Amino acid sequence: xxxxxxxxxxxxxxxxxxxxxxxxxxxxxxxxxxxxxxxxxxxxxxxxxxxxxxxxxxxxxxxxxxxxxxxxxxxxxxxxxxxxxxxxxxxxxxxxxxxxxxxxxxxxxxxxxxxxxxxxxxxxxxxxxxxxxxxxxxxxxxxxxxxxxxxxxxxxxxxxxxxxxxxxxxxxxxxxxxxxxxxxxxxxxxxxxxxxxxxxxxxxxxxxxxxxxxxxxxxxxxxxxxxxxxxxxxxxxxxxxxxxxxxxxxxxxxxxxxxxxxxxxxxxxxxxxxxxxxxxxxxxxxxxxxxxxxxxxxxxxxxxxxxxxxxxxxxxxxxxxxx
Ligand code: HEM
Numbered sequence: 206x207x208x209x210x211x212x213x214x215x216x217x218x219x220x221x222x223x224x225x226x227x228x229x230x231x232x233x234x235x236x237x238x239x240x241x242x243x244x245x246x247x248x249x250x251x252x253x254x255x256x257x258x259x260x261x262x263x264x265x266x267x268x269x270x271x272x273x274x275x276x277x278x279x280x281x282x283x284x285x286x287x288x289x290x291x292x293x294x295x296x297x298x299x300x301x302x303x304x305x306x307x308x309x310x311x312x313x314x315x316x317x318x319x320x321x322x323x324x325x326x327x328x329x330x331x332x333x334x335x336x337x338x339x340x341x342x343x344x345x346x347x348x349x350x351x352x353x354x355x356x357x358x359x360x361x362x363x364x365x366x367x368x369x370x371x372x373x374x375x376x377x378x379x380x381x382x383x384x385x386x387x388x389x390x391x392x393x394x395x396x397x398x399x400x401x402x403x404x405x406x407x408x409x410x411x412x413x414x415x416x417x418x419x420x421x422x423x424x425x426x427x428x429x430x431x432x433x434x435x436x437x438x439x440x441x442x443x444x445x446x447x448x449x450x451x452x453x454x455x456x457x458x459x460x461x462x463x464x465x466x467x468x469x470x471x472x473x474x475x476x477x478x479x480x481x482x483x484x485x486x487x488x489x490x491x492x493x494x495x496x497x498x499x500x501x502x503x504x505x506x507x508x509x510x511x512x513x514x515x516x517x518x519x520x521x522x523x524x525x526x527x528x
Contacts, residue, residue, distance in 0.1 A: 206358060207471060210417075214470060217355060220340055220347075221474060224273065224333045230477040233269065237482055240268045241489040249493070249521060254500070257490075257517040262371035263364065265486045269478075270363030274356070275325065275332030280317075287314045288365050295510050311357070318353045333359065363475060369408035369513025370399070370483045371490075372503070376514065377402055377453055378491065379499050384455045385491060392488065398455035399483040403441075404463035405453045410438040410512045412467055438512065440464045496522045 206217040223229065248260045255261075267281055276284070290310035293303045322338050329335035334356055340346040347355070378385045378398075388394055413434050416427045427433055441463045442450040448459060466473035473479070491497065503517040 206355060206474075207362075211470070217351070218470075218474065220337060221333060221355070221359065224336075225474050225478055227477050230481050233273070233478070234481055234485065236272065237265070237269055237485045238489065241265055241485055244268075245489060245493050252521040255519055255521055257375055257499075257519045258368065258372055258503075258514055259516075261490065262375070262486070262514075262517070263368045265371065266367035266479075266482050267364040269482060270360060273333060273363070273478075274360060275330045275334045276321065276360065283317075284314075284360065284364070286310075288361055291361065292365055292508060292511060296508050297510075314357055314360075315353050318356050319349070322352065322356075359475075362473075363478075365511060366408050366475075367479045367482050367486075369506075369511060370402060370479060371486045372514040372517055373406040373408060373512070374399070374402040374483060374487045375490065375497070375517065375519075376499070376503055377406060378487070379497060381453055384453065385495075387455055388488075388491070389495070394455055395484045395488050396480065397457075397460055399480050399487070400460040400463060401453065401455050401457070402483065402487075403465035403480075404447070404460050405441070406512060407438040407441050407463070407465045408511065408513055409465065409467075410510055411436050412471075435467075437464045437467060494521050498522075 206214060206221075209217060244261050244264055248255050251260070263285060264281065267284060268278065270276075271278060271281060271284070287310040290306045291314070292307075293299045294307040294311070299307075321334070325335045325338045329339065337347065337352055337355060340352075378388075384398070388398055411434055413432055416429055416431050416433060418429045420427050422433075441447075444450050446459070446462055448457065466476040466479075498520050500518045500520050503514040506513050506515040
């Protein structure tokens, strides 16, 4: 879907949009809150020293998307490993060793998907993968390769990006305590704060398009066949669009104008889901641990496309009980 043009793109997208509509996402909010609380309980039990990426930011979106897709919870650690090995494939100029490791991970996930589709055929559930398998089996539906590619895209896009939204949000809010205080006094501002995290520290920094024909964009000539790289993270700091682009501020009216989910026909299918997960995930975390502090500077993941952290050591201190 991500690299297809119409009419294929339209056909793929039509199969999944309903599952990620605003209505479908609203129905998932309570379950997401329960998952967040479960993960916070587990971290609190193992704390006070934790890695917020492994223990929380990665597991929250992964658990949600696994449930949406009808993939077993027991596979989460394996999905994380395949995801970590596969992610460099979205970068440019990677080393051959990383490329091979990525390909092996994709092959392994593809193999797992094929046997999982068989299980869903025998025993379908109320989830998108079961619906896609049924679409596969209708005449004119999806081929096996299309089905597997769609399933892998939804799974990977569903957790390898939102982990960065939550991690980047934690890093920014622990560094800007005044902004956290604003949210504590006005919890209704959380959705705006999530947009500001997406704008200020965009989890997907860039995407690309291949020109089908020669065009002129903003005074630049692009010839047919040329690759155009769109730097979404740069656009999100554009002073022509944002009043004070270099400042992290959870209250501005213009934060929602960001391009963190891209634009046009490939606009992120999971945008509403990601925003809801970011809001629930960050709000629940800071509500439970208001004095949460990072113990050492968090470590950035090496990818230039996916901007986030792969390690975030922190000390948890429980909520203060009012005297
Ligand atoms: C903070 C989290 C997320 C960010 C920043 C993000 C960002 C993006 C961006 C920038 C694109 C468009 C790429 C382009 O224009 O070439 C995209 C597409 C896509 N995203 Fe997300 N995404 C996030 C979460 C999710 C989630 C939770 C899902 C759930 C399934 C998802 C599924 C997809 C899919 C399927 C596409 C392809 C859409 C198409 O090609 O029509 N994303 N995302």
